[in-house]
Amino acid sequence: MRILILGGTTEASALAARLAGRPDFSPLLSMAGRTSDPRRAPIPTRIGGFGGVAGLAGFLREEGIEAVIDATHPFAAVMSQNAAEACAQTRVPLLALRRPAWTRRDGDRWTNVTSMEAAARALGDTPRRVFLTVGRLELAAFAAAPHHTYLVRSIEPIGDVLPVPNVMTIQDRAPFDEAAERALMERERIDVVVTKNSGGAATYPKIAAARSLGLPVIVVARPDKPPGVEEVASAEAALDWLERLHGRSP
Numbered sequence: 001m002r003i004l005i006l007g008g009t010t011e012a013s014a015l016a017a018r019l020a021g022r023p024d025f026s027p028l029l030s031m032a033g034r035t036s037d038p039r040r041a042p043i044p045t046r047i048g049g050f051g052g053v054a055g056l057a058g059f060l061r062e063e064g065i066e067a068v069i070d071a072t073h074p075f076a077a078v079m080s081q082n083a084a085e086a087c088a089q090t091r092v093p094l095l096a097l098r099r100p101a102w103t104r105r106d107g108d109r110w111t112n113v114t115s116m117e118a119a120a121r122a123l124g125d126t127p128r129r130v131f132l133t134v135g136r137l138e139l140a141a142f143a144a145a146p147h148h149t150y151l152v153r154s155i156e157p158i159g160d161v162l163p164v165p166n167v168m169t170i171q172d173r174a175p176f177d178e179a180a181e182r183a184l185m186e187r188e189r190i191d192v193v194v195t196k197n198s199g200g201a202a203t204y205p206k207i208a209a210a211r212s213l214g215l216p217v218i219v220v221a222r223p224d225k226p227p228g229v230e231e232v233a234s235a236e237a238a239l240d241w242l243e244r245l246h247g248r249s250p
């Protein structure tokens with residue numbers, strides 16, 4: 001069974017690892033190409049956009065894809081929408097593999113917002129030291145709040161996307177460790193953390209560290225995903241779905 005996995009996440013890599021070497025599946029992992037040094041996958045990989053819904057629909061037909069797993073990041077709203085439309089057009093079964101959102105726990109001091117612009121406004125008028133962990137592509141919104149000092153962590157160099165006077169950068173990628181996150185926040189005298197509600201274990205340590213230090217966290221809610229797409233939360237559940245589908249195919 002020929003499968004397309006839309007990736008760029010830990011969950012996509014986990015599913016790729018489970019499918020590697022299986023004689024009954026022929027998986028292909030697709031990455032957007034945002035990171036210059038993506039983690040190597042144990043299955044065939046392609047990199048780059050498809051060219052919108054029409055491009056993806058054409059790709060599904062040409063490659064004889066029999067099932068698509070949308071394992072993109074919860075904030076990758078365009079790709080998920082395109083996958084839903086292209087799969088509907090081509091009648092290819094689609095499953096979303098998506099980690100659950102984080103939920104507030106006792107001791108968390110969260111402010112929930114629905115956009116990066118709202119997150120920048122929620123920082124307030126008083127200058128603060130901000131640990132900004134929203135990803136390089138989302139930084140521009142914080143140029144509207146140039147009076148804060150930002151510590152930005154991203155996988156790739158941020159270039160000139162955040163033109164404010166006080167910005168420090170760290171290049172690093174998940175998984176992170178709670179003790180190290182706490183030490184970083186203490187050393188940099190962080191007042192507030194800004195994060196997407198990405199979910200998952202790999203980047204959760206910043207949430208736990210902020211809780212233990214009593215720091216406020218501004219949490220940007222996930223964008224809407226296309227309705228009517230079946231969803232599972234783990235690579236194991238996605239594999240079960242694929243095996244059931246394969247069992248039903250002629």
Ligand code: NAP
Nearest residue numbers: 007008030031032049050051052072073075076077078079
């Ligand atoms: P997006 O806004 O939903 O997608 C923008 C365009 O990028 C899509 O229209 C598509 O181009 C291309 N694209 C996205 N994912 C792709 C994939 N897996 N394979 C091939 N093309 C893809 O996505 P994004 O938020 O920029 O995220 C890009 C990638 O980074 C995704 O793979 C996502 O899983 C990963 N990621 C995103 C975040 C985040 O916070 N957004 C965090 C971690 C990882 P075409 O229209 O030309 O097909």
